[in-house]
Amino acid sequence: xxxxxxxxxxxxxxxxxxxxxxxxxxxxxxxxxxxxxxxxxxxxxxxxxxxxxxxxxxxxxxxxxxxxxxxxxxxxxxxxxxxxxxxxxxxxxxxxxxxxxxxxxxxxxxxxxxxxxxxxxxxxxxxxxxxxxxxxxxxxxxxxxxxxxxxxxxxxxxxxxxxxxxxxxxxxxxxxxxxxxxxxxxxxxxxxxxxxxxxxxxxxxxxxxxxxxxxxxxxxxxxxxxxxxxxxxxxxxxxxxxxxxxxxxxxxxxxxxxxxxxxxxxxxxxxxxxxxxxxxxxxxxxxxxxxxxxxxxxxxxxxxxxxxxxxxxxxxxxxxxxxxxxxxxxxxxxxxxxxxxxxxxxxxxxxxxxxxxxxxxxxxxxxxxxxxxxxxxxxxxxxxxxxxxxxxxxxxxxxxxxxxxxxxxxxxxxxxxxxxxxxxxxxxxxxxxxxxxxxxxxxxxxx
Amino acid sequence: xxxxxxxxxxxxxxxxxxxxxxxxxxxxxxxxxxxxxxxxxxxxxxxxxxxxxxxxxxxxxxxxxxxxxxxxxxxxxxxxxxxxxxxxxxxxxxxxxxxxxxxxxxxxxxxxxxxxxxxxxxxxxxxxxxxxxxxxxxxxxxxxxxxxxxxxxxxxxxxxxxxxxxxxxxxxxxxxxxxxxxxxxxxxxxxxxxxxxxxxxxxxxxxxxxxxxxxxxxxxxxxxxxxxxxxxxxxxxxxxxxxxxxxxxxxxxxxxxxxxxxxxxxxxxxxxxxxxxxxxxxxxxxxxxxxxxxxxxxxxxxxxxxxxxxxxxxxxxxxxxxxxxxxxxxxxxxxxxxxxxxxxxxxxxxxx
Numbered sequence: 084x085x086x087x088x089x090x091x092x093x094x095x096x097x098x099x100x101x102x103x104x105x106x107x108x109x110x111x112x113x114x115x116x117x118x119x120x121x122x123x124x125x126x127x128x129x130x131x132x133x134x135x136x137x138x139x140x141x142x143x144x145x146x147x148x149x150x151x152x153x154x155x156x157x158x159x160x161x162x163x164x165x166x167x168x169x170x171x172x173x174x175x176x177x178x179x180x181x182x183x184x185x186x187x188x189x190x191x192x193x194x195x196x197x198x199x200x201x202x203x204x205x206x207x208x209x210x211x212x213x214x215x216x217x218x219x220x221x222x223x224x225x226x227x228x229x230x231x232x233x234x235x236x237x238x239x240x241x242x243x244x245x246x247x248x249x250x251x252x253x254x255x256x257x258x259x260x261x262x263x264x265x266x267x268x269x270x271x272x273x274x275x276x277x278x279x280x281x282x283x284x285x286x287x288x289x290x291x292x293x294x295x296x297x298x299x300x301x302x303x304x305x306x307x308x309x310x311x312x313x314x315x316x317x318x319x320x321x322x323x324x325x326x327x328x329x330x331x332x333x334x335x336x337x338x339x340x341x342x343x344x345x346x347x348x349x350x351x352x353x354x355x356x357x358x359x360x361x362x363x364x365x366x367x368x369x370x371x372x373x374x375x376x377x378x379x380x381x382x383x384x385x386x387x388x389x390x391x392x393x394x395x396x397x398x399x400x401x402x403x404x405x406x407x408x409x410x411x412x413x414x415x416x417x418x419x420x421x422x423x424x425x426x427x428x429x430x431x432x433x434x435x436x437x438x439x440x441x442x443x444x445x446x447x448x449x450x451x452x453x454x455x456x457x458x459x460x461x462x463x464x465x466x467x468x469x470x471x472x473x474x475x476x477x478x479x480x481x482x483x484x485x486x487x488x489x490x491x492x493x494x495x496x497x498x499x500x501x502x503x504x505x506x507x508x509x510x511x512x513x514x515x516x517x518x519x520x521x522x523x524x525x526x527x528x529x530x
Numbered sequence: 531x532x533x534x535x536x537x538x539x540x541x542x543x544x545x546x547x548x549x550x551x552x553x554x555x556x557x558x559x560x561x562x563x564x565x566x567x568x569x570x571x572x573x574x575x576x577x578x579x580x581x582x583x584x585x586x587x588x589x590x591x592x593x594x595x596x597x598x599x600x601x602x603x604x605x606x607x608x609x610x611x612x613x614x615x616x617x618x619x620x621x622x623x624x625x626x627x628x629x630x631x632x633x634x635x636x637x638x639x640x641x642x643x644x645x646x647x648x649x650x651x652x653x654x655x656x657x658x659x660x661x662x663x664x665x666x667x668x669x670x671x672x673x674x675x676x677x678x679x680x681x682x683x684x685x686x687x688x689x690x691x692x693x694x695x696x697x698x699x700x701x702x703x704x705x706x707x708x709x710x711x712x713x714x715x716x717x718x719x720x721x722x723x724x725x726x727x728x729x730x731x732x733x734x735x736x737x738x739x740x741x742x743x744x745x746x747x748x749x750x751x752x753x754x755x756x757x758x759x760x761x762x763x764x765x766x767x768x769x770x771x772x773x774x775x776x777x778x779x780x781x782x783x784x785x786x787x788x789x790x791x792x793x794x795x796x797x798x799x800x801x802x803x804x805x806x807x808x809x810x811x812x813x814x815x816x817x818x819x820x821x822x823x824x825x826x827x828x829x830x831x832x833x834x835x836x837x838x839x840x841x842x843x844x845x846x847x848x849x850x851x852x853x854x855x856x857x858x859x860x861x862x863x864x865x866x867x868x869x870x871x872x873x874x875x876x877x878x879x880x881x882x
Contacts, residue, residue, distance in 0.1 A: 437785050439605045497612075501782040508775045515768045522761055 138169035156258030201249040229329035274320035300378035335368035352462040387413035411466035415473040426484040433490035443486035450479035554758035559748040567631040569766040574624040581617035591715035593708025596671035597791040615781035639852040640743035646846035651733040665718040676792035688828040813879030
């Protein structure tokens, strides 16, 4: 049966406790064979490198050394799978048997990089398009350039603040996995937790002008629920809005563009609306003012004028023109919504009593689509635009209502028909029974 | 031309028929109630023919239109829902009545001479009606019908040599497709009804010719009887009225549903079951191990049911005691075991 490298190495460890010298031989043999078994796609690279790689053989078999774990993880990572081994990053001579020779600076050994040097350390390869193309032509090589202009990069390079995230903070160190691997800390649904490792740690974040409740808020938001609970990988994680390597806090003027990456139509409506200029003048971040940021909740009609959660009231007085428009839009939407609710009740009643209400249900769905459209059109802030759509919806609701009512009437007709039929049958049956009894009087049974 | 009735009577032997009916006597005893079952079956068969013809006015037997045409019948055609619901309920009641008719006849040993052929034609009618139920079930071309037919047509495949041939003949190819639909339609409205009409004719002729059988247990007790016309016929009519009321009630309270259209590309829904009257066979085959004495389990099951059907068909010739007018407790016990088996397996199949 196929065994993983990890299983093989664990086996190898138990051998070593009993016999140190034998284990070294076994380790080399097992790693050579296990690499061949587990990484069929790149068995030649791994096999060839492991065979003579003294970094691996020494670090792996030092039982009391944490490096054992480190090398094991490394072998599961993308670098080992692509044939990139210790010396490719840390330098040194992986063929030298002697420890000093292997880690001699003259052989290019650089050892463990300082945290501040890690971005540049990784960029040696990852910012080199010619080198990267040899492995994965689709992998971007602008990560380091982006990192330098990111919030993290600026603090690192300008303020020498080594507490900020560097490549390894998010991607891990030796067992780096590709971002589309669900075990990777930068896999889309793992990103919020990865970011929260630092950003939710109030002690670690102390002294910075940043909140630490983003993750708590996010996981209860529409986006967080979609991604973390419903597994919708199209929903944005932190990087969806803030960027990844160029992660930064969006400027107020940039918030709307960030949201528009997905909510483009809403953005277009907003840009064409009178709000755009007003928001620009006040330097207010557009979407965020009404919807919030990390804690974005499902929108409700109560957010319009007159509702319990009205966001219009934040800026508009109740006697202003803007308030009047918001009230008008709200009235159109709520009228359609209430109509849909009441007709749904009729159609549902017809369905529950066994009538075929499919056509009415379909028409109601069309009305609901119009309701969704009208809610989106609120971002035009033009009452007529909203009413044009709600009017179509109301027509559909009316049609569904007539259909639902017909079904209920039809059911009543069936009921009456059934009762009349039953009465006629009963009457005939009684008459027949009387006739039979009358015949029983005149001897009908013969011996 | 004078009186048209006289005109016809002069040319057709109506008087002979009427005379025969007038002289026909129906035995009266404590099991007389079972004599109504044949009439109920005949009545439901007539309902099936009438409602079936009405459905044919709108039904379109193609893969693309079958489902839509049934939906049209159910939603747009005046009383279409009622006609289809009666057709569906009447089919179920017919097979239910046939089961009772068959088992009551078996237990009362009404198959004994000279009624062997009456029994055998009755068995043939039962088989034809099961075939009508099976073929009719697919016609709405909905999800449930599609997958039930897929399972049903798979069953003969385990028969050696000819199994695959039968399966492909039923399906019109390796799988259930639109070809199966048109094939089942042909069976449902032409082939099986024609066979049914012929066998019903012979069965009724035999019943009229040989009369009703008096059970052995009642033969010694009395020889009471009543005239078929009008006494028994009026009672029959009264029973038919009750059946009509039941049919209307079922159709009103539980109208036939259509479900989702068939989608051959979708996976078989979990818990799909055949019609209730095939459930005892389905459940039995499901319970059998993969192999019994080196033979495929399903094949053993099919052979068992085949032999059981053959045994029941030939029972008038096997049950010698009844033929000689003696009590036959072994066959009574076999009858009850069969009833317990069918009911038990059906319930198990439904609940399991």
